[in-house]
Amino acid sequence: MVTESQRRAVFQKCTRFLPGHGRRPPNEILAALAGEARETDDADTYGEGETLSAFEHEIAALLGKPAALFLPSGTMAQQIALRIHAEHHRCKTVLFHPTCHLELWEQKGYERLHGLHGRLCGDPRRVIRLDDLRPVVEPFAALLLELPQREIGGQLPSWEELTAQVAWARERGAAVHMDGARLWESVPFYARPAAEIAALFDTVYVSFYKGLGALAGAALAGPPEFIAEARIWQRRHGGNLVTLLPFVLSARAGLHERIGRFEAYRQRAQSIARILAAIPGVRVKPDPPHTNMMHVCLPGEPDALFERALGIADRTRVWLAGRVRAPEVPGQSLLELYVGDGATSITDAEVDELFRELVR
């Protein structure tokens, strides 16, 4: 078994990274932020300040919503969004997929802090379908749809399916909220601007640290009165910090740097997917990838495979994966591959060679 410190030591040695945007030392990240701050007279204070406010306006415009709020985390953004929808609908039930971030990664904050009830819809291994929603007969305040769905390799519903689900929720009198943590990644798939996708939804959450590579930070966009309420809940959550400046500057820089790259990331992901799928025993999901992320299924036990990936990284200084997990099928391994800036330094031929070695 690989220990965390072994894993770290190899990661630190690596110079190229297949998943993500690569490694950057903290002092370089912070020095870059100092550069970003050159034209900022003053840090934001408790949610107020020119730089913060201008960035909130920029996000709102990008998403085609009248207002937006910057928050430290998506966990905070989404619980707040659902709580407000629940209060407005006088109903505590919200609908989401079994692999929704709120269900898996937030220690049930939606229930323990907000008293909400999460009605799970759909099969954990694929996107929600209209047929998964129709059996919901109880009243509900909001339907949450995640675009794309991270836990299942970045799958997306077709535009027709998506609009049908939104229409269904609206007919039921409910709000529709987008978990758009990776909305930027969905834009090439739908071949529509982010605002056109967001227009289907009452409220939209986006993240700045995932695809955009910022330090941290999230935004919630929607109607002005909704966002005004969200600011109050942000304070209740303890997220109205004395200043959020490092995160705001980092989010702005990440957005400006990477917003135009997602089509290229996706093309590269699809070319990598073709290479991987041609290796005996290797499968990708979805095939072809809908976005610049995918699941890669490999023959072999996860622990042994990760150890081998680490050995390859130790020798070649090319990082292939941070984690290999066990899928439902015994003797198989699964890794998530997010294609970003890191992959540009690695050729297709190298990808082929390294993965062939990995599964040999």
Place this chain on the structure above:
Amino acid sequence: MVTESQRRAVFQKCTRFLPGHGRRPPNEILAALAGEARETDDADTYGEGETLSAFEHEIAALLGKPAALFLPSGTMAQQIALRIHAEHHRCKTVLFHPTCHLELWEQKGYERLHGLHGRLCGDPRRVIRLDDLRPVVEPFAALLLELPQREIGGQLPSWEELTAQVAWARERGAAVHMDGARLWESVPFYARPAAEIAALFDTVYVSFYKGLGALAGAALAGPPEFIAEARIWQRRHGGNLVTLLPFVLSARAGLHERIGRFEAYRQRAQSIARILAAIPGVRVKPDPPHTNMMHVCLPGEPDALFERALGIADRTRVWLAGRVRAPEVPGQSLLELYVGDGATSITDAEVDELFRELVR
């Protein structure tokens, strides 16, 4: 009436600042953090990382508690602490002063997120006394005591009174939690180390951005199993960020830089208090100040007085106060004065002259 942008413009012009630690441009703050990060290989990730963990241990040791948790805000830290005490005591009632931060500045998050009931104790204009607690006959989970009490000019109870209140709560089977946002400021008053004051309490919250001048950040210290639970609640709150590195580095730097200065700050505050109290019509509260903060009561209407303070700042580039508020007495004004690094660049003679001009 002074507009916010006029206020900002004058603030930007100032070179010396009577309250607080002075103004530092954001790019300088961030460049200093980049320096702090030189020996940090990797940012903390979701609450894990060497720099973060070492700092949590340092805080725990400083407070004489076995464990500590770094959080983005005090709002989050204290709601979490009270929620855990409430669950352990199977009781939703918590006791605090009417000017407690939870009551005034958190949009009742303790109630709306945690379902807690705040039983207010004591007179809003002075510290809690044992006599204020004795009438509480209902069961309660925890007593929160703020040391010093910010909203009333940094007043502190005597050591005897403090220990008697703690003993009373323990006899009632309740936990005792310290709002030690400004605990560092209390150390000279009690002439005891922070750990000796903290030893009276089950759990302690401290802030890094107030007296210590960091960008943001807070810590909660207590028993290991309590802190383990608090980590879960931090995630529920959306405060378990992908990284907290800028805040951690800033908090560590602020602590190391200023922890040894609070006795000097307090001596300067007491000398300033003597100067101010000698000006006809001016009073300070408490007199003498218990800590390096105080309320200054001045003759005159708040709006007019603030406008005059801004005029003085515009001319002399010395910032006297960020806010002047109306106390209960008509025709009087009240300003909070926090004495830190800023005051070292202003002589006693200047303080005398500027305040005499202010109230003329």
